[in-house]
Amino acid sequence: MISAKSKMKPVQSPLAKAPSKAPTGIAGFDEITGGGLPHGRTTLLVGGPGSGKTVLALQFLVHGAQDCREPGIFVAFEESSQRIVANATSFGWKLAALQKKKLSFIDAQPKPDLVQSGDFDLGGMLAALEAQIKAMGARRIVFDALDVVLALLPDPVTKRREIYRLHEWLLAYQLTGIITAKAGGDEASAIIEQPFGFMQFMVDCAVILNHSVAQGVSHRNLRVQKYRGSSFDENESPFLIGNSGLEVAVARTPGRVDAKVSNERISSGVERLDTMLGGGYYRGASVLITGFSGTAKTTLSGAFAEAACRRGERTMFVSFDSDCTEVIRNLSSVGIQLDRYVKNGCLRMVSARTIAGSAETYLVRIKTLAHEHGARCLVIDPVSAWYKSGNDLSAQSVADRLIDWSKGAGITLVCTSLLDEMSNRAESGSPLQISALADTWIHLNYLVQAGERNRGLSIVKSRGTAHSNQVRELILSDAGVTLTDTYTAGGEVLMGTLRWEKERAERVATEAAEAAAKLKRVRLDAEEAELEVRLKSLQTELVAKQVEKALLVRSTQSHEGELSRGRTQIKELRGADAAKSGQK
Amino acid sequence: MYKFCLYVAGEAPNSAQAITNLAAFCQAHLPDRYQIEIVDVFREPKRALAEGIFMTPTLVVLTPPPVRRIVGTLSHTQTVLLALGLADIT
Numbered sequence: 052m053i054s055a056k057s058k059m060k061p062v063q064s065p066l067a068k069a070p071s072k073a074p075t076g077i078a079g080f081d082e083i084t085g086g087g088l089p090h091g092r093t094t095l096l097v098g099g100p101g102s103g104k105t106v107l108a109l110q111f112l113v114h115g116a117q118d119c120r121e122p123g124i125f126v127a128f129e130e131s132s133q134r135i136v137a138n139a140t141s142f143g144w145k146l147a148a149l150q151k152k153k154l155s156f157i158d159a160q161p162k163p164d165l166v167q168s169g170d171f172d173l174g175g176m177l178a179a180l181e182a183q184i185k186a187m188g189a190r191r192i193v194f195d196a197l198d199v200v201l202a203l204l205p206d207p208v209t210k211r212r213e214i215y216r217l218h219e220w221l222l223a224y225q226l227t228g229i230i231t232a233k234a235g236g237d238e239a240s241a242i243i244e245q246p247f248g249f250m251q252f253m254v255d256c257a258v259i260l261n262h263s264v265a266q267g268v269s270h271r272n273l274r275v276q277k278y279r280g281s282s283f284d285e286n287e288s289p290f291l292i293g294n295s296g297l298e299v300a301v302a303r304t305p306g307r308v309d310a311k312v313s314n315e316r317i318s319s320g321v322e323r324l325d326t327m328l329g330g331g332y333y334r335g336a337s338v339l340i341t342g343f344s345g346t347a348k349t350t351l352s353g354a355f356a357e358a359a360c361r362r363g364e365r366t367m368f369v370s371f372d373s374d375c376t377e378v379i380r381n382l383s384s385v386g387i388q389l390d391r392y393v394k395n396g397c398l399r400m401v402s403a404r405t406i407a408g409s410a411e412t413y414l415v416r417i418k419t420l421a422h423e424h425g426a427r428c429l430v431i432d433p434v435s436a437w438y439k440s441g442n443d444l445s446a447q448s449v450a451d452r453l454i455d456w457s458k459g460a461g462i463t464l465v466c467t468s469l470l471d472e473m474s475n476r477a478e479s480g481s482p483l484q485i486s487a488l489a490d491t492w493i494h495l496n497y498l499v500q501a502g503e504r505n506r507g508l509s510i511v512k513s514r515g516t517a518h519s520n521q522v523r524e525l526i527l528s529d530a531g532v533t534l535t536d537t538y539t540a541g542g543e544v545l546m547g548t549l550r551w552e553k554e555r556a557e558r559v560a561t562e563a564a565e566a567a568a569k570l571k572r573v574r575l576d577a578e579e580a581e582l583e584v585r586l587k588s589l590q591t592e593l594v595a596k597q598v599e600k601a602l603l604v605r606s607t608q609s610h611e612g613e614l615s616r617g618r619t620q621i622k623e624l625r626g627a628d629a630a631k632s633g634q635k
Numbered sequence: 636m637y638k639f640c641l642y643v644a645g646e647a648p649n650s651a652q653a654i655t656n657l658a659a660f661c662q663a664h665l666p667d668r669y670q671i672e673i674v675d676v677f678r679e680p681k682r683a684l685a686e687g688i689f690m691t692p693t694l695v696v697l698t699p700p701p702v703r704r705i706v707g708t709l710s711h712t713q714t715v716l717l718a719l720g721l722a723d724i725t
Contacts, residue, residue: 159689162704166718169652169708174644175676175683175691182680200690203706 073227076114079299083284084275089255091225093218097234098260103292104231108193110296111229113144116153121190124183125156129196132156142296155183161203173213177220193229214250255279270409289411298415317463320354323534327510327519332491337454337464342495347506347525348467352430353382354532355465359428360392367399367426369417371436375400386531399424410437410449418456426462434466454488490514498546505546637669638698644691645677649708653692656709664721
């Protein structure tokens with residue numbers, strides 16, 4: 052048989068797209084199942100009311116008809132085809148265009164005035180479908196709400212027989228089929244007790260859709276219960292019904308394991324923070340900024356967004372706290388002008404207050420919006436808002452996937468996380484525990500000292516980069532965000548006024564020292580000048596003395612000469628022995 | 636005059652049963668007042684599709700109006716009589 056033959060195939064790895072799979076086109080679902088539903092076989096889709104069975108099945112057909120050249124037939128047992136088509140237009144599927152050749156709807160709702168007398172079977176339907184399949188070359192088929200028609204059958208044996216008939220028929224035609232059926236409760240065990248429960252054993256693939264409410268927040272998830280001949284993700288995967296159909300959140304994108312790693316640094320928007328980080332954030336890194344409320348988390352992430360826009364990178368800013376316009380206004384007060392980037396389309400502001408739903412919904416919306424915008428940088432402020440929408444566990448897993456996704460997409464992610472001041476969580480206790488996954492973790496805190504509250508910034512960790520270990524003071528002014536060195540005095544960090552006072556004291560001291568030095572130099576100059584003057588006058592005096600001395604010598608000589616001449620003359624006059632006296 | 640159209644799935648047991656049951660029913664309750672057309676959905680699937688016949692056998696009562704559909708082997712005579720509005724006559 053056909054089924055036996057294809058069962059012989061080796062088990063495909065979940066990553067490889069096996070040719071024996073029929074892609075559903077549902078984001079995430081094809082990843083879970085390793086490529087889609089089993090080709091040429093039957094899949095059972097079980098779920099409670101409003102769990103998304105019809106949407107999933109229809110999306111499978113639309114994708115087949117649109118992108119896989121596999122025309123499909125939708126057999127509607129419950130809702131009229133017109134209503135299904137009308138409902139589906141909200142997903143933007145062009146059913147009207149497809150309906151002509153590639154997609155046909157068959158209304159098979161049992162008429163309410165139907166009279167039943169004795170046994171019947173589904174042979175008529177199958178015969179009619181055969182004609183339709185041949186006419187359009189259909190490869191895919193959906194039986195929506197088979198339970199409706201099974202309910203008309205009198206006993207379990209007949210029901211079972213008709214299910215077998217349908218199953219055999221599907222196999223014989225090698226159609227990739229989906230049969231949807233209702234399940235009362237959320238528990239899978241409840242399904243088995245129902246008459247068609249054994250279908251789960253019969254079919255090659257079974258998917259259970261679940262819709263539950265936890266803490267007032269709706270959660271949808273699906274689980275592949277079985278998949279013959281293929282491995283699959285066995286866990287429950289959250290999904291949501293978005294603007295374009297189903298979107299399934301994949302726990303881990305398998306392709307992301309070896310995401311491209313960049314050595315490029317990009318500015319954090321604060322010059323000195325870049326220096327502290329040794330050049331800025333890594334491109335594609337995920338940055339976590341934690342702090343109590345009012346510690347300038349938004350401002351810091353806004354600075355990053357502005358820097359990104361200045362570089363011309365498309366950026367998305369998701370705010371959970373306030374409206375977009377408020378964020379822009381508030382940030383402009385500290386010199387961060389986002390307005391113009393919003394106007395030129397570089398920056399997209401998203402107020403997440405407009406998105407209602409579970410953390411899962413947020414993630415998918417953010418992903419979709421970021422994809423639409425072509426964002427390279429993403430800010431989520433604060434990511435801890437997820438904490439309140441639904442349970443901790445799902446918020447945690449969503450945060451994990453956010454980081455996985457952003458890394459895989461090469462998006463630089465800055466998310467802030469609010470710490471609850473009241474709860475005594477220390478730095479280590481970032482609520483979502485995403486600190487372990489984040490590449491860079493910047494912690495902001497208050498330092499209350501001398502009647503002041505000042506903001507301090509420190510880098511808790513930064514993977515792959517040398518970073519400053521110092522606590523810096525974060526100063527917000529209308530000129531922008533700056534970081535200053537803090538003073539440590541006696542083992543304590545000084546901030547705010549204390550720092551200012553310390554700075555002033557130092558400044559005054561320096562000035563005084565400078566003045567004193569100047570004064571001394573002037574005095575020395577004066578003394579030097581005085582000495583020089585004295586030196587000159589002394590030199591002059593010396594010259595005078597020397598002249599005087601020379602004069603004295605000369606006058607003495609001439610005097611002596613005079614004297615001796617006088618004596619000679621006297622001797623001559625006296626007529627004494629000139630020779631004798633001359634010999635003397 | 637009663638005009639019937641019976642949609643059957645080839646020679647499936649239920650369908651064969653229905654043919655027999657219908658013939659017997661007409662003989663018993665509507666002698667010479669009936670017309671039966673038997674449509675094999677395997678031969679004329681397009682007709683079945685157009686008529687919206689998904690369960691076989693299906694008996695369509697064309698006249699007298701309104702058009703009624705009776706699904707099954709027609710083994711419960713009482714149900715058929717009620718559906719045809721003949722319950723009072725017998």
